[in-house]
Amino acid sequence: xxxxxxxxxxxxxxxxxxxxxxxxxxxxxxxxxxxxxxxxxxxxxxxxxxxxxxxxxxxxxxxxxxxxxxxxxxxxxxxxxxxxxxxxxxxxxxxxxxxxxxxxxxxxxxxxxxxxxxxxxxxxxxxxxxxxxxxxxxxxxxxxxxxxxxxxxxxxxxxxxxxxxxxxxxxxxxxxxxxxxxxxxxxxxxxxxxxxxxxxxxxxxxxxxxxxxxxxxxxxxxxxxxxxxxxxxxxxxxxxxxxxxxxxxxxxxxxxxxxxxxxxxxxxxxxxxxxxxxxxxxxxxxxxxxxxxxxxxxxxxxxxxxxxxxxxxxxxxxxxxxxxxxxxxxxx
Amino acid sequence: xxxxxxxxxxxxxxxxxxxxxxxxxxxxxxxxxxxxxxxxxxxxxxxxxxxxxxxxxxxxxxxxxxxxxxxxxxxxxxxxxxxxxxxxxxxxxxxxxxxxxxxxxxxxxxxxxxxxxxxxxxxxxxxxxxxxxxxxxxxxxxxxxxxxxxxxxxxxxxxxxxxxxxxxxxxxxxxxxxxxxxxxxxxxxxxxxxxxxxxxxxxxxxxxxxxxxxxxxxxxxxxxxxxxxxxxxxxxxxxxxxxxxxxxxxxxxxxxxxxxxxxxxxxxxxxxxxxxxxxxxxxxxxxxxxxxxxxxxxxxxxxxxxxxxxxxxxxxxxxxxxxxxxxxxxxx
DNA sequence: CGTAAGATTTAGAGCGCTCTAACGCAATTG
DNA sequence: CAATTGCGTTAGAGCGCTCTAAATCTTACG
Numbered sequence: 001x002x003x004x005x006x007x008x009x010x011x012x013x014x015x016x017x018x019x020x021x022x023x024x025x026x027x028x029x030x031x032x033x034x035x036x037x038x039x040x041x042x043x044x045x046x047x048x049x050x051x052x053x054x055x056x057x058x059x060x061x062x063x064x065x066x067x068x069x070x071x072x073x074x075x076x077x078x079x080x081x082x083x084x085x086x087x088x089x090x091x092x093x094x095x096x097x098x099x100x101x102x103x104x105x106x107x108x109x110x111x112x113x114x115x116x117x118x119x120x121x122x123x124x125x126x127x128x129x130x131x132x133x134x135x136x137x138x139x140x141x142x143x144x145x146x147x148x149x150x151x152x153x154x155x156x157x158x159x160x161x162x163x164x165x166x167x168x169x170x171x172x173x174x175x176x177x178x179x180x181x182x183x184x185x186x187x188x189x190x191x192x193x194x195x196x197x198x199x200x201x202x203x204x205x206x207x208x209x210x211x212x213x214x215x216x217x218x219x220x221x222x223x224x225x226x227x228x229x230x231x232x233x234x235x236x237x238x239x240x241x242x243x244x245x246x247x248x249x250x251x252x253x254x255x256x257x258x259x260x261x262x263x264x265x266x267x268x269x270x271x272x273x274x275x276x277x278x279x280x281x282x283x284x285x286x287x288x289x290x291x292x293x294x295x296x297x298x299x300x301x302x303x304x305x306x307x308x309x310x311x312x313x314x315x316x317x318x319x320x321x322x323x324x325x326x327x328x329x330x331x332x
Numbered sequence: 333x334x335x336x337x338x339x340x341x342x343x344x345x346x347x348x349x350x351x352x353x354x355x356x357x358x359x360x361x362x363x364x365x366x367x368x369x370x371x372x373x374x375x376x377x378x379x380x381x382x383x384x385x386x387x388x389x390x391x392x393x394x395x396x397x398x399x400x401x402x403x404x405x406x407x408x409x410x411x412x413x414x415x416x417x418x419x420x421x422x423x424x425x426x427x428x429x430x431x432x433x434x435x436x437x438x439x440x441x442x443x444x445x446x447x448x449x450x451x452x453x454x455x456x457x458x459x460x461x462x463x464x465x466x467x468x469x470x471x472x473x474x475x476x477x478x479x480x481x482x483x484x485x486x487x488x489x490x491x492x493x494x495x496x497x498x499x500x501x502x503x504x505x506x507x508x509x510x511x512x513x514x515x516x517x518x519x520x521x522x523x524x525x526x527x528x529x530x531x532x533x534x535x536x537x538x539x540x541x542x543x544x545x546x547x548x549x550x551x552x553x554x555x556x557x558x559x560x561x562x563x564x565x566x567x568x569x570x571x572x573x574x575x576x577x578x579x580x581x582x583x584x585x586x587x588x589x590x591x592x593x594x595x596x597x598x599x600x601x602x603x604x605x606x607x608x609x610x611x612x613x614x615x616x617x618x619x620x621x622x623x624x625x626x627x628x629x630x631x632x633x634x635x636x637x638x639x640x641x642x643x644x645x646x647x648x649x650x651x652x653x654x655x656x657x658x659x660x661x662x663x664x
Numbered sequence: 665c666g667t668a669a670g671a672t673t674t675a676g677a678g679c680g681c682t683c684t685a686a687c688g689c690a691a692t693t694g
Numbered sequence: 695c696a697a698t699t700g701c702g703t704t705a706g707a708g709c710g711c712t713c714t715a716a717a718t719c720t721t722a723c724g
Contacts (some may be wrong), residue, residue, distance in 0.1 A: 002391075005680055016704045022683060029702060046471070051447040052384040052393075052668035056709045059334075061384075071412050072605075077403040080430060093444055096428040097410060112425055115383040139335075139378070216612055231548075251610035273404075278550055278583035281610060337710055348674045353712060361672065385710035388679045 004045040013041035024049055046109050051280035055117060063093045064297070065113030069125035070101045074273045075289065079145055082293020083122060090301055092119070099104045103127040110136050120300040123147075123154075137311075143300040145292055147189060156313045157292050161190055162320035164285040165197025168239045168267045171283070171320055173205055176328045177237040177265065180207065183214035183224045183249065194269065198239060214241050221248025229256055236264060236329040243268035243275045246282050250325070261327035271321050281324040288316055336377040345373035352353050353371045356381055387449060395425045396629070397445030401457035402433045406605045407621065411477055414625020415454060422633055424451070428563025435459040442468050452632040455479075455486075469643075475632040476622055479521060487631045488645045489624050493522055496617040496650035497529025500599045503615070503652055505537055508660045509569040509597065512539065515546035515556045515581065517573035526601065530571060546573050561588055568596060568661035575600035575607045578614050582657070593659035603653050613656040620648050 006024075010017045015034055022030050023038040030038075041047075068076045075220045080096070084147045087094045095118065097109035106128050113121060114136070121142040126133070130152055136142050137153035144151040146158060172180050185191030187274075195211055202209040210232075212224040221240060222278055225248075228234055240246035246268030250260055257266050268275055268284035275282035295314055302308070336354075342349045347366055354362050355370040362370075373379075387393045396419055400408045412428070418424045427450065429441035438460050445453060446468070453474040458465070462484055468474050468486035476483040479488060497514075504512050514530045517523030528542060534541040542564075544556040553572060557580075560566055572578035578600030582592055590596050600607055600616035607614035626644055634640070 007680080017680090018682085018706095019702085020705055024702085025682085031702065034702085048443075048446055048471075050388070050449060050680055052387040052449060053709090054682075055384040056382070056711085057680080057682040059682095059709065071403070071409040073408055074404055074406065080403050081432070084430060084432070094429075097426075098416060098428065100413070100416070111380075114380050117382060117384060139380075186532055222610075231644065247609050247611055251613075254611070274606075274609065277579050277606065277612075279579055279586070280552075280609075281583075339710080349710090350674055350676095350712085351672085354673085357712085363672065366672085382710050385679090388681085388710075389710080389712040391712095408680065 003050075004047045005050070006047075007046055009038065009041045009047050012045060013037040025244065032255060051150045061117050061119060062091060062122050063095060063116065063118050064122060064300075065095050065097065065110075065116065065118035066122040066124065067097050067099050067106055067109045067113070069099045069106075069127060069277070071098045073125075075146075075270050075287075076291035079124050079293040079296075082290035082295075083124075083297055084293075085290075086294040086297035090303070091299065092297075094122075099127060101127065101135065103129070103132075107132060114139055117149060119304060122296050122300065141300050141303045143296045144226065145296045146198065146287070146289075150313070151311070153311060155296075157296045157299065157316070158314070159287040159292070159316045159318045161193035162197030162200065164269065164287070165194045165239070166201040166309055167320045168269070168283075168285055169198055169201035169205070169320060171322065172237045172265060172326065173207070175237075175265065175326060177235075179233075179235040179329075180237045181210045181212060181228065181235040182239045183212050183221060183241055183245055186213055186215045186217050186220065187243070188241065188296065191241060194241060205265055210235070214245050216242060217244050218251070219250030221245040222252045225238050225252040225256070234258070234264065237267070237326070238264060241269060243270050243272045243282055243284055246284070246325070247274055247280060250280065250282075261325055263330060265326040265329070275321070275323065283323045283326040284321050286319045286321045288319075292316060333384075336379045337382070338379075339370065340377055341370065341373045341379045344377060345369040352631060393451060394423060395427060395448065395450050396452050396454060396632075397442075397448065397450035398426050398428050398454040399438055399441045399445070399458065400428060401431045401438075401459060403430045405457075407478075407602050407619075410621035411456050411625040411628075413462050413525045414622035414627075415456075415629055416625075417622075418626040418629035422629065422631075424577065424633070426454075430563050431459060433459065435461070435464075439464060446471055451636060454628050454632065457638075462563040470575055473635045475628045477628045478619070481521065482645070483643070485643055487635065487643050489628050489631065489648070490646070491619040491624070491648045491650045492530030493525035493650070494532065496619070497526045497571070498533040499652045500601070500615075500617055501530055501533035501537070503654065504569045504571065504597060504599065504658065505539070507569075507597065507658060509567075510539055511542075511565075511567040511661075512569045512571060513542045513544060513560065513567040514571045515544045515553060515573055517577070518545055518552065519572065520548050521608050525575060526573060535654045542567065546577050548574060549576050550580030550583070554584045557581055557584040557588070565592070566596065569599070569658070572601065574602050575604045575614055575616055578616070578657070579606055579612060582612065583612075594658055595662060597658040597661070598650060599658060602616075607653070607655065615655045615658040616653050618651045618653045622653075624648060 006017050006020045010020045124145045133151050134153045143155040184195045199209045214220045214224050246266050249266050268282045269330040271284045271286035275284040338349050338352045342352045431438040456477045465483050467484045476488040516527045531541045546552045546556050578598050582600050600614045603616045603618035607616040
């Protein structure tokens with residue numbers, strides 16, 4: 001009942017174990033006759049090579065370990081596709097472990113991957129802290145995708161989020177807005193850069209920045225906007241930390257009797273699935289996620305092969321996806 | 333530069349390799365003194381057990397292989413969380429491979445998992461056909477989650493989709509609707525059951541079913557509704573194949589000057605992320621995804637341990653999540 | 665004290681595969 | 695025809711670990 005091994009196949013085909021190995025790795029120095037015999041035997045027995053044995057013998061695995069902050073998040077999904085496409089090209093398998101938005105879980109995931117002897121680690125939006133990342137990259141080449149900060153020891157692929165925020169501001173100003181409020185991401189890792197980008201852009205255009213504390217979901221947006229309505233003046237445009245916050249802004253504004261984009265324009269960030277929905281149709285800052293995934297693989301594999309030691313940092317340019325949530329301000 | 337092995341640790345701690353093994357598997361029959369010595373040596377060397385060697389020696393892996401139809405789809409993500417939670421309880425690791433909506437890719441993923449000697453296979457919304465599934469379950473216990481049909485040889489975890497559709501109809505009828513149109517899922521695997529549920533429910537309530545061909549995204553909904561507006565009469569309620577189609581209905585209806593739910597009520601299916609957004613607030617049929625994931629693990633692991641041979645089928649009950657996209661029909 | 669029972673520790677084989685070195689054999693060559 | 699070459703094939707060691715059986719060390723008791 002236990003699975004057939006090379007030994008079994010060899011016997012059946014009337015050859016040595018070594019020859020079966022050669023056939024399985026389709027070596028060129030096997031006669032056509034024997035190759036056929038071996039393949040036939042393997043087929044009949046339902047033979048399947050044992051990857052653990054192979055990895056052990058070869059002392060390499062041709063496998064990459066990827067950890068995703070949160071499988072739920074469609075932003076990361078896109079990165080995964082990029083990673084897989086590139087890994088395919090290089091003949092590597094990608095094993096995915098779910099971080100579950102939890103540093104402790106991620107730490108265990110790193111451990112699992114290392115025990116599996118993955119040849120590189122791809123961390124997508126990790127919650128891990130610097131020490132964890134240093135420790136990991138001491139063992140195996142590591143690349144971090146889409147995390148604002150610098151990652152000591154690891155390669156980093158990001159987009160320039162300051163620039164992304166500036167794109168949003170610029171778009172609104174070109175439409176004629178001058179009173180633009182930013183709802184920030186609170187403690188979120190990307191919040192700092194986006195806020196800074198917003199602030200710089202506003203100042204350089206001679207406008208006064210107004211930043212409200214937000215967060216990363218709909219409820220946070222609601223709180224911020226209720227606050228605006230009650231104690232502050234309502235701006236003509238809102239630049240939200242991300243699409244979800246922007247979605248919250250949309251519904252809260254409408255609940256308050258304000259129309260988007262007629263009364264208030266709204267811009268999001270990330271160009272997630274949400275923004276694309278017709279019913280939302282959010283103008284938003286887009287990050288080239290697929291490309292980020294691809295570059296992550298290239299970078300880290302190139303690091304293996306050329307054994308470069310200095311970590312690289314790649315900063316891609318964000319773009320703006322204009323949809324129906326922005327328009328010129330109502331003529332006063 | 334190569335990683336330390338048990339041998340290395342043993343030398344450093346001044347004990348035998350076997351003792352290190354015992355410590356690593358925290359056996360109770362090791363003296364405290366040696367245990368400490370070994371742990372210290374391991375720590376200092378940064379020792380990490382090689383899972384491939386262990387799996388090879390043990391002839392088992394304590395690893396489960398999961399294949400997800402499409403990482404993008406948030407519906408599946410929730411299932412993943414359920415699977416992981418349950419697998420944790422049993423001390424199994426879960427390796428995830430992305431099917432990428434493509435049967436061929438899935439087939440390769442199955443192969444990879446089998447070569448990794450996973451002890452069971454969890455297929456979430458697979459695109460594979462019956463033969464593939466039969467072949468896989470001949471090698472390793474297999475459970476299929478969220479796929480309408482019967483899966484020969486494999487365990488199956490689904491919800492009763494006919495019943496889900498009936499819930500939607502019933503809700504609308506209770507609100508007072510009688511003219512309810514269904515936009516179906518075209519070739520989608522779940523379409524048949526949902527349509528049938530709709531039709532039966534309508535008939536049993538003495539209402540005339542009207543089914544339009546839809547699909548599984550926004551554009552499909554738009555086509556169907558434009559059709560309704562132009563050639564047919566507009567109903568007072570629409571039951572869509574899934575949330576995305578419902579979202580498409582929402583925007584198309586509004587573009588046509590109809591208000592939801594004042595003029596037309598809309599019900600979706602799946603209770604995805606979209607439905608929850610405040611701005612959408614879709615009434616929708618909910619499947620207990622987390623529970624489905626958990627049951628998948630329980631079922632398949634119990635199958636390993638009790639070596640049951642007959643495949644099981646578990647059909648969970650869907651529920652209705654009522655939100656703001658449904659209301660009584662406008663009084664005529 | 666001697667020794668049996670129990671508690672710790674270890675030697676060594678084996679898991680399924682790859683890889684190096686060597687082997688057998690036919691074809692080629694001087 | 696002996697020697698060389700080269701192709702196809704194979705023996706056998708070794709990858710890092712677990713596991714069984716046996717060795718060694720303690721402890722306790724008569």
